[in-house]
Amino acid sequence: EGTNPSYIEQLSVSVVICAYNELSNLQELLPLLQKQTYPDFEIIIVNDRSEDGTAQWLEEQSQQIPYLKCTHISQTPSGYNPKKYALSRGISLAKNEIILLTDADCRPSTTEWITLMQNQFEPQTDIVLGVSPYFKHNTFLNAFIQFETFYTALQYLSFAKLKMPYMGVGRNLAYRKAIFEHKKQFFKKIKHITGGDDDLWIGKIANSKNTKICLNPDSFVYSKPKTSLTAWFRQKQRHLSVGKFYSFKIKSYLATLHLSQALFWMMSLICFGAYCVSLLSDIKLYFWAFILREISLLIIWGLIHQKYRLPVHIIGLLFFDLLFIFYIFITGIIAFSKKTISWN
Numbered sequence: 476e477g478t479n480p481s482y483i484e485q486l487s488v489s490v491v492i493c494a495y496n497e498l499s500n501l502q503e504l505l506p507l508l509q510k511q512t513y514p515d516f517e518i519i520i521v522n523d524r525s526e527d528g529t530a531q532w533l534e535e536q537s538q539q540i541p542y543l544k545c546t547h548i549s550q551t552p553s554g555y556n557p558k559k560y561a562l563s564r565g566i567s568l569a570k571n572e573i574i575l576l577t578d579a580d581c582r583p584s585t586t587e588w589i590t591l592m593q594n595q596f597e598p599q600t601d602i603v604l605g606v607s608p609y610f611k612h613n614t615f616l617n618a619f620i621q622f623e624t625f626y627t628a629l630q631y632l633s634f635a636k637l638k639m640p641y642m643g644v645g646r647n648l649a650y651r652k653a654i655f656e657h658k659k660q661f662f663k664k665i666k667h668i669t670g671g672d673d674d675l676w677i678g679k680i681a682n683s684k685n686t687k688i689c690l691n692p693d694s695f696v697y698s699k700p701k702t703s704l705t706a707w708f709r710q711k712q713r714h715l716s717v718g719k720f721y722s723f724k725i726k727s728y729l730a731t732l733h734l735s736q737a738l739f740w741m742m743s744l745i746c747f748g749a750y751c752v753s754l755l756s757d758i759k760l761y762f763w764a765f766i767l768r769e770i771s772l773l774i775i776w777g778l779i780h781q782k783y784r785l786p787v788h789i790i791g792l793l794f795f796d797l798l799f800i801f802y803i804f805i806t807g808i809i810a811f812s813k814k815t816i817s818w819n
Contacts, residue, residue, distance in 0.1 A: 595688075642674035645672055739768065
C-alpha cells in the first residue's frame with residue numbers, strides 16, 4: 476500500500492531483535508542491518524539466555540558499532556513467557572519513536588527495508604504491517620510452507636485493507652513506542668502466553684484508522700523455514716495456539732472462511748464420487764462450479780504472486796488448497812487443546 480507522497484516524515488527507528496542461541500544467524504543478519512540506508516536508526520539485540528557465545532560476540536560488536544545496543548537476560552522472571560519478557564526488555568531500551576521488529580533468522584530483502592516500512596507512518600498511523608515470506612527450497616514441505624505463508628498473508632493483509640486488522644507477523648512489524656507504553660497493561664496481561672506478541676497484541680492496539688500495510692517487495696523480510704516436519708509442526712502449534720484468544724468477531728470470520736473452503740471441497744468430492752459410482756446421472760453443474768472456482772483462484776493468486784513477488788508454487792496451488800483444510804483443522808485442534816507450548 477503506497478504512502479502519501481506529500482507526507483513523509485523521517486522518524487527515528489529502533490530495530491529490536493530477540494535471540495536465543497542464534498549466534499550464527501546474528502552474524503549473518505547484523506551486517507545486513509548495517510547496510511540499511513535509513514539515516515536514523517539503532518539496533519537493539521536482546522540476548523535471551525543464550526549459551527552459544529552470543530553474549531561475548533555481541534559485546535565485541537557493540538564496541539565497534541555505536542548504534543548497536545545489547546542487553547543480556549540470564550533468567551526469565553516467574554509468570555513471563557521468555558519471548559514476551561525479552562521483547563519488553565528490548566522495547567524498554569529503545570530511545571526512538573518507531574519500533575521495528577524482526578527475528579535473528581530473518582534477512583531484509585533490500586537495503587531499503589527500514590526506509591520503506593518507516594515511510595508508511597503518517598500522523599494518524601500507529602502500526603505498519605509488513606510481509607515476511609520464507610526462503611524457497613525444492614522440497615514438498617517447503618512448498619506447503621510457502622503456500623501456508625502466502626495464504627496467511629492474504630488473510631491478515633486483506634482484513635487490514637478492509638479496516639479490520641487483527642494480526643501481523645513479528646518478523647516484519649512496526650509500531651510507535653508510544654502506543655506500546657500506552658497499552659502496556661494489556662501486554663502484561665498476555666505476558667504468560669506463548670505467542671501473541673504479533674496477533675493478540677496487534678488485535679488489541681490496531682483499529683480501522685491507525686493501521687497501514689507495506690506491500691512493496693523491497694520491504695519484505697525473508698525468514699529461514701523449518702526443514703523437518705516435526706520442527707515445522709511444533710512451530711505452527713505455537714502460532715495457532717493463540718487463536719483461541721482472538722475476539723469473537725475475528726474467530727467467526729476466520730471460521731466462516733475455513734468452513735466454506737472445507738464445505739466446497741467436501742461437496743465437490745462427494746459429487747464426483749457419487750457420479751463415479753453412478754449415483755448421479757449429471758455432474759455438469761458441479762463440474763463447472765468447481766472449474767470456475769479453481770480458475771478464479773489461480774488467476775487471482777497468480778496475479779498477486781506476480782505483482783508482489785511472493786514466493787509460492789503456482790502449479791501446486793489447487794492441491795495445497797485442499798491439503799490446507801486438513802492442516803488447519805488438525806493442527807488447530809491440537810494447538811487449541813494444549814495448555815502449554817514453549818517458545819524454543
